[in-house]
Amino acid sequence: MNGLWPQLEPLLAKVAKPARYIGLEDGAQRPDHAPHKVAWLLAYPDTYEIGLPNQGLQILYEILNERPDAVAERTYAPWVDLEELLRARGLPLFSLDTHRPACDFDVIGFNLSAELTYTNLLNMVDLAGVPVRAADRRPEHPLIAAGGHCTYNPEPVADFLDFVVLGDGEEIVAEITEVIGAWKASGRTDGSREHVLRELAHVSGVYVPSMYECSYDGADLVAVTPRHPDVPDRVEKRTVPDLADFPYPKRQLVPLTEVVHDRLNVEVFRGCTRGCRFCQAGMITRPVRERPAEQVRTMVAEGLRRTGYDEVALTSLSTADYSGIEALVGDIVRSTDDGPPVSVSLPSLRVDAFGVGIATQLQRARRTGLTFAPEAGTWRMRQVINKLIREEDLYSAIDAAYANGWRRVKLYFLTGLPTETDDDTLGIAELARNCVELGKAHTKSPSVTVSVGGFVPKPFTPFQWFGQNTVTELRRKINLLRDDTRRNQGVQLKWHDPKATQIEGLASRGDRRLGPVIEEVWRRGGTFQEWSEKFDLELWVEAMAHHGLDLDWYVHRHRSEQEVLPWDHLSAGLHKDFLWQEWRDALAEVGLPDCRWTPCYDCGACTGYSIEHIVASATPPAGGSQGTGQDLSGRSVPVTLLGRAPEPAGSAVGS
Amino acid sequence: MRLRVRYRKLGKVRFTSHRDLARCWERALRRAELPVASTEGFSPRPKVHFGLALSTGHESLGEYLDVDLREPEALAVDTEALPERLTPLLPPGVDVEAVAVIDRSETSLQEAVTSCTWVIEVPGTSPEALAAAVDTTLSATELPVVRERKGKKVADDLRPGILGLTVVGPTPPDAPEQGAVLEAELATQPRSVRPAELLAAFDPPRTEGRVRRTHQWITSDGATREPLSPGAPSPAPAGACAP
Known part of the structure; x- marks a missing residue:
């Protein structure tokens, strides 16, 4: 059935890029809804172009639709032109797959990958015809859920969410479906909403914000405590022990219109133990779980x-660290030799000649640009953030890149890092100039693009206690760099808007008191805040003032070891004392090795859940243990390999 | 070897742009594992030549594209079976109807096609009122319009590009907005007249509802034919509105 299609059809002729509202992708499903099936609407709170490629959403879409007791459809944030038409005609948010009203689903599950999308979440809930505040919802309303990296501190949006999922979703969606299925079968009677949420709070990995009470002492958060004895004091994240059990997406969606990352994406491993102290993704997705090479080749x-597709990306947080990456890349390149040309890309490139060697092997055609992320301009700064790339590593990478025919190099840096001095900031310009000089040996006018982002401290990282740089300070640093590179032909400087960085920081580490602020910004029209042309700092500043909250206190203040953090009742497995020690070590400029290839230092991610890394080899990848500050090249080190007995060297194991 | 393909674009998929659909075609041709010829050079592109662009939102019973195949592998391709092979690889609503081998010396689609037949739903009017507007339009000796070309305003005359107008009747019951249906043959050379431009020139000006291209025509040396030679099956008659 087509649900709202007849009403939507005439509207689509009036909006920009209507193809993003029609569905019909290869891989799209048209599930049969039935009373005994829990209907999930998987939602991404940004446009289709940004949301469609999201792998987490696609994985759950398939897993749920494979179940006999569930159906799943998708929706994305309608752009402002369509939203206006929908509201003018009293039409609700709809699913793309069968164009069904959002409120006909039992649960709307949002993927939260970026804090600045929070107002879009509210907008979509409202457009679905559901009260934005969880407390105002009744049994006839769908449950509003969220998962994704931002949910490690869901407190700023806690008022709007019925439940939150921490960690990997592959297994837990089944358990949640069963609980919601029982609620649906019971007829969703008056008062049953409270009951189903209580049941959900018993599922490990599910956090039900309304079951917790926040207490304050003046401005300070004192505790977040469960309201009922059967609700856990602390909610632990879920971790899928072995990626080999989940070869998803099996039928990746192929959009009819252009989207970001428009290519085949195959996840080769999840988790990262390089231990970059600014990187939330690396901290919260531990341990490392590699997909067996054979499965990668098949996928x-x-x-x-x-x-x-004529392009495939091997995705992970650091793909060159995949055990046997050279063999895998060789196999893939050979297997596509006799067909039409296929380009293989690694979204995260290691900063050394080894990384470039792999990229060269992969990208035989179209050698346009290469991107590296040294993150900081000086060795001292890189020790603080534990991204231990030596200058020789970067220069050998740049030299290799130009020697192999690349003409454009892009370098990513953060500014506003803990302990950063102006020398560290200017070190960025120095590195860039040296890269241009290296390029001149190979090409007449080498181009190095330097992209600088303001650092935002994130929950569950060693930098979670750090007071973020102010907008003024970030702007001053960017101006330093701008002045310093102005006369350097070949260095192009790009930077992110420090004002948006500030609000990202507010939402990242805020507490539940931000709920009314986010609601007010949304009510005043502040949607699509992650789009630079739509971002409006004034809305946020005014809403903070209106609710008596201090932006400076939330964002720029250094936090103490004793302070209760808004996410202390949630757990990514990491021991808080490990993170604190890492914070002290950062300030002391002491690095920490990658525990894939060194003994365990008990961060908590493995030991807490009785799981371990799944890597095919205890030998660091060729080129040594770059980034760990240790030379481990060619040497096997004592780590435990779990599960299945290791296969002969060079091939992958699962468990 | 050059193949000419005729296909339909109907239903939801009409909201894809010409460029979107071109990308879908490239993926479909790769999936069909056809020996598509490529351009030379560092980043080879498949040799696929698309016909006249169809506006986003318009349907069509007669879209065309040309594909060059490598020889000798092309000789092993069963062109008869291609419609059935390609259709499942394309988005729902895009149906390949005919494929034929054409001479490489044939003029490209974009240059060869001289006019198109359109079926246009015109909301908010009756067949009678629309017929009166059509009479006025056809009896005009010129229809001056001002259009923007490369940022400059240029005076132009629509009238020579209007080759035929017929009111078919009231809109079908499934139309989103009720009105009358117009069939129009509009020139594509020396420049195209778009259905919206035609309706804007009516008195009173009208806007388009659903629009469907039914035919593309090549007129040369006084003879009119469709881009696929008579051997290939013809598109369904105009006006048969599929869902």
Whole structure:
């Protein structure tokens, strides 16, 4: 059935890029809804172009639709032109797959990957015809849920969410479906909403904000405590022990219109133990779980055949660290030799000649640009953030890149890092100039683009206690760099808006008192705040003032060891004392090795959940243990390999 | 070897742009594992030549594209079976109807096609009122319009590009907005007249509802034919509005 399609059809002729509202992608499903099936609407609170490629959403879409007791459809944030038409005609948010009203689903599950999308979350809930505040909802309303990296501190949006999922979703969606299925079967009677939420709070990995009470002493948060004895004091994240059990997406969605990352994406491992102290993704997704090489090869070959894409990305937080990456890359390149040209890309490139060697092997055609992320301009600064790339590493990478025919190099840096001095900031310009000089040996006019982002401290990282740089300070640093590179032909400087960085910081580490602020910004029209042309700092500043809250206190203040953090009742497995020690070590400029190839230092991510890394080899990848500050090249080190007995060297194991 | 393909674009998929659909075609041709010829050079592109662009939102019973195949592999391709092979690889609503081998010396689609037949739903009017507007339009000797070309305003005359107008009747019951249906043959050379431009020139000006291209025509040396030679099956008659 087509649900709202007849009403939507005439509107689509009036809006920009209507193809993003029609569905019909290869891989899209048209599930049969039934009274005994829990209907999930998986939502991404940004436009289709940004949301469609989200792998987490696609994985859950398939897993749920494979279940006999569930159906899943998708929705994305309608752009402002369509939203206006929908509201003018009293039409609700709809699913793309069967164009069904959002409120016909039992649960609307949002992927929260970026804090600045929070107002879009409210907008979509409202557009669905559901009260934005969880407390105002009744049994006939769908449950509003969220997962994704931002949910490690969901407190700023706690008022609007019925439940929150921490960690990997592959297994937990089944358990949640069963609880919601029982609620649906019971007829969703008056008062049953409280009951189903209480049941959900018993599922490990599910956090129900309304079951917790926040107490304050003046401005300070004192505690977040469960309201009922059967609700856990602390909610632990879920971790899928072995990626080999979940070869998803099996049928990656192929959009009809252009989206970001428009290519086949195959996740080769999850988790990262390089230990970069600014990186939330690396901290919260531990331990490392590699997908067996054989499964990767199959997913690539079948995926290319099925989708018709001519590009595949091997995704992870640091793909060059995959055990046997050279063999895997060689296999993939060879397997596509006799067909039409296929380009293989690694979204995160290691900063050394080894990384460039792999990229060269992969990208035989179209050598346009290469991107590296040294993150900081001086060795001292890189020790603080534990991204231990030596200058020789970067220069050998740049030299190799130009020697192999690349003409444009892009370097990513953060500014506003803990202990950063002006020498550290200016070190960025120095590195960039040296890279241009290296390029001149190979090409007449080498180009190095330097992209600088303001650092935002994130929960569950060693920098969670750090007071973020002010907008003024970030702007001053950017101006330093701008003045210093102005006369350097070949260095192009780009930077992010420090004002948006400030609000990202507010939402990252804020507490539940931000709920009314986010609601007010949304009510005053502040949607799509992650789009620079739509971002409006004034809305946020005014809303903070209106609710008597101090932006400076939330964002720029250094926090103490004793302070209760808004996310202390949630857990990513990491011991708080490990993070604190890492914070002290950062300030002392002491690095920490990668525990894949060194003995365990008990961060908590493995030991707490009785799981371990799944890596095919205890030998660091060729080129040594770059980034760990240790030379471990070619040497096997004592780590435990879990599960299945290791296969002969060079091949992957699962468990 | 050059193949000419005729396909339909109907239903929801009409909201994809010409460029979107071109990308879908490239993926479909790769999936079909056809020996598509490529351009030379550092980043080879498949040799696929698309016909006249169809506006986003418009449907069509007669879209065309040309594909060059490598020889000798092309000789092994069963062109008869291609419609059935390609359709499942394309988005729902895009149906390949005919494929034929054409001579490489044939003029490209974009240059060869001289006019198109359109079925246009015109909301908010009756067949009678629309017929009166059509009469006025057809009896005009010129229809001056001002259009923007490369940022400059240029005076132009629509009238020579209007080759035929017929009111078909009232809109079908499934139309989103009720009105009358117009069939129009509009020139594509020396420059295209778009259905919206035609309706804007009516008295009173009208806007388009659903629009469907039914045919593309090549007129040369006084003879009119469709881009696929008579051997290939013809598109369904105009006006048969599929869902």
